Amino acid sequence: MTATTLQAYRAGLLHFHADPAFAEHAHAWHEDGLLIVADGKVVAAGDYAQLVGTLPPDTPAADYRGKVITPGFIDVHVHYPQTDMIASPAPGLLPWLEQYTFPTERAFADPSHAAGVAEFFLDELLRCGTTTAMVYCTVHPQSVDAFFTASEARGLRMIAGKVLMDRNCPDFLRDTAESGARETEELIRRWHRHERSLYAITPRFAPTSTEAQMAVTGELANAYPDTFLQTHVSENEAECGWVKTLYPQARSYLDVYDRYGMLRPRAVFGHCIWLDGEDRARMAATGSAAAVCPTSNLFLGSGLFDFEKADQAGMRMALATDVGAGTSFSMLQTMNEAYKVARLKGSYLPALRMFYLSTLGAARSLHLDDTIGSFAAGREADFIVLDPQATPLLARRTANSDSLEELLFALALLGDDRAVAATYSAGRLVHERRD
Structure with a gap:
């Protein structure tokens, strides 16, 4: 696969492979993560340090460090x-x-x-x-x-x-x-x-x-x-x-x-x-x-x-x-x-359950979990970039978050459209917040 067909996105990376209400290890969280996309589909998602070496030189990369990427x-x-x-x-x-x-x-x-x-x-x-x-x-x-x-x-x-x-x-x-x-x-x-x-x-x-x-x-x-x-x-x-x-x-x-x-x-x-x-x-x-x-x-x-x-x-x-x-x-x-x-x-x-019900849980409800809703390889690359510092109050609260659950809970309880920094559909940018 050539560099021109690949796209990479660096950020905190969150997605699910099970329902947090029924599985102890239901989510994948990479605090410094890398999402790799080609031809509108997910190629890989994981730790930046482990995946960056797999990219050909000059692969286009978006740096969203400090933000969270989740499935749309x-x-x-x-x-x-x-x-x-x-x-x-x-x-x-x-x-x-x-x-x-x-x-x-x-x-x-x-x-x-x-x-x-x-x-x-x-x-x-x-x-x-x-x-x-x-x-x-x-x-x-x-x-x-x-x-x-x-x-x-x-x-x-x-x-x-x-x-x-x-x-x-x-x-x-x-x-x-x-x-x-x-x-x-x-x-x-x-x-x-x-x-x-x-x-x-x-x-x-x-x-x-x-x-x-x-x-x-x-x-x-x-x-x-x-x-x-x-x-x-x-x-x-x-x-x-x-x-x-x-x-x-x-x-x-x-x-x-x-x-x-x-x-x-x-x-x-x-x-x-x-x-x-x-x-x-x-x-x-x-x-x-x-x-x-x-x-x-x-x-x-x-x-x-x-x-x-x-x-x-x-x-x-x-x-x-x-x-x-x-x-x-x-x-x-x-x-x-x-x-x-x-x-x-x-x-x-819990916040993890609410994010599951809005991503993979929704895809499962639609019997589309083999197509959308997670970052499993081959899924369509529909994803969003969430900004924990989108508003002064959100920034102040998330600066004091001690866990992923607290971070997500703050986004859920204090966030709105302003927290969505970017939206991608099939690997293509379709919305970007303009301050």
């Missing part, structure tokens, strides 16, 4: 059309949907509007260090086209899909079981595994789909097993009661999806607050994952995710911003809220 953050539940309505006041989930969400999403029938929002949304993700996201578009196929066009122009690994809803929504956002399935299939053929794009079959949530639409959605999930599936479940107690009236034959809200064959690997269910033990066991058995959205859940007063019960059941889970009910694109700020939610439920999230 992975946000497993976010709505790009809700960017412009973030921080909208409402007394709860259902009135928030009716007053803000649906009217905002109407504008995405216009491809130029969708393209403009997609550009801003992706810029925000990269500014916050998020290199992969699982994204809800709107009911309009053109909203998906606009999103993937923008993400592919940046060379990003993104997952997205057209929302399906054929009832309990305004006429201007309503499709049909037949049209929704047809448009979804066309979008799968156009975008799934095209460059770095991946498609997610996206029923918004059970109340906005008829049984006919749920049935064809399950058929699509079965017909295209390597696609992703995303939806919402058990977010809000009033919502759970509504689902019970719409699907009285189902044992639980989650069981509605299970009856239509939607629990499977690469299926991600947003929120999962009001699950019971049988629901959690079913999630674990099917390889489905929970998108934990602490900022959104606190904002809407929906409830507190139970990390302890999820762990006891062996559920896959990852952190997510859920913009626009979530109030920040930053996964660091999301960690901040997740920590507090865990404490309120009587459990504890």
Whole structure:
């Protein structure tokens, strides 16, 4: 391999090979580390002193000493059309949907509007260090086209899909079981595994789909097993009661999806607050994952995710911003809220666990850990550079850190987009902080 095909990055280096909650030696930390990349993929990651001698002379090298390089953050539940309505006041989930969400999403029938929002949304993700996201578009196929066009122009690994809803929504956002399935299939053929794009079959949530639409959605999930599936479940107690009236034959809200064959690997269910033990066991058995959205859940007063019960059941889970009910694109700020939610439920999230849930844990939830989420050789080189001195307070606190855990905890509790010095996608610089 020639020097011109290699790139090297020197910094503190952190990544994971297991879940810190269940493995004693789950992470790799190199205080003076070297990340070597070629052709958009990781070649090696380890101690600088051990690896520097393997580099050919004149290999391009970026010196980030004093900073921390980690895999890029992975946000497993976010709505790009809700960017412009973030921080909208409402007394709860259902009135928030009716007053803000649906009217905002109407504008995405216009491809130029969708393209403009997609550009801003992706810029925000990269500014916050998020290199992969699982994204809800709107009911309009053109909203998906606009999103993937923008993400592919940046060379990003993104997952997205057209929302399906054929009832309990305004006429201007309503499709049909037949049209929704047809448009979804066309979008799968156009975008799934095209460059770095991946498609997610996206029923918004059970109340906005008829049984006919749920049935064809399950058929699509079965017909295209390597696609992703995303939806919402058990977010809000009033919502759970509504689902019970719409699907009285189902044992639980989650069981509605299970009856239509939607629990499977690469299926991600947003929120999962009001699950019971049988629901959690079913999630674990099917390889489905929970998108934990602490900022959104606190904002809407929906409830507190139970990390302890999820762990006891062996559920896959990852952190997510859920913009626009979530109030920040930053996964660091999301960690901040997740920590507090865990404490309120009587459990504890160490910083190492929160960083795992935002990197390798998220990749595992998506069944993409052979592609992204760590610095194992051959993984796609999506990574970020975190600056422990990004703000005066952060610099003062991290100067007094006595351990890696304290350093990461300070970044999680005090950090935000300002702590992201640079973002790389497939080995290419796609964001650099300008002071």
